[in-house]
Amino acid sequence: MLIGAVFEIAGNTMYFMGNSKWFLLASRLIAGVGAGAESVILAEISRVTTEAERTGILSTMIAIRQSGLLIGPGLNVFLRLANFKIGPFKVNKYTDPGAFMACLWTLELLLLVLFYTDLHKIKEQELEQERLINPVISSDTLSNQNPPTYDTVITGPNNYDVSADIEGIQSTTEYEKQISEVKTEEPVTKEKLSGAFFYKMYVREEIVTLLGVQFISLFSQVSLETMATPLSNTLLHWGELENSLMYCCAGVEIILVFILVRILSKHLKDRTMILMGCFLLAMANGWLMYVVPRAYNGK
Known part of the structure; x- marks a missing residue:
């Protein structure tokens, strides 16, 4: 997680500097590498939780992460008003999100160094204390x-x-x-970490199915986030303020959905909830396939 935070700081600082379009693309690549630290957090939670409580805790953790979709665009309402310089660098609505995120990741890095302890080590200490008592x-x-x-x-x-x-x-x-x-x-x-070992561990029906569902859902989400702003600008003539409010509403919806998932996880099997999610995702993509082409044709 510390390494991921360092990558995020570097990537967002590069985004703030914004020397060229290739420099901006490289900044997003580096920040994306840092975002991979999320898998470490998910693995650590899975390691120290029981099967019965795991789904609810993971949904809560992801809901907290997704709350950034609510807070982030809301802050952009104020960040878009910036217009000044720090040395040779311009601070405006295009560059200040990078500086702001770099500051937040620096704060998180300090919190990790000063206060965070691996969850499995805490669990081992609790078991050792109880064994002595x-x-x-x-x-x-x-x-x-x-x-x-x-x-x-x-x-x-x-x-x-x-x-x-x-x-x-x-x-x-x-x-x-x-x-x-x-x-x-x-x-x-x-x-030995041979090819046969990885094949035995990961090439199983349930693992391949879950990885496929995860890939499809994330691909759909990233595609929508990429196209939402230009589509809203072309079809609805929205600017930064309108898009920020749209993402705020989406963040509220996401938080409500994860609260619902936590409640349903106590009554439904994980397989049932995955099927429900896949069905809703297929309906949403089908609706977009029907609406977007007709919107471009003036219908």
């Missing part, structure tokens, strides 16, 4: 407190699943003894 725990409690990951010790050519061999252990002493025996049976070796 309660030296004797049941096997059910032990299995419930383990992080919801598939912890496997790689020993030679075979994968030895520790969790399958600790059921029925009645104390932490026995637990530590069992783990120690497993680790000393053979030297622990790292499994």
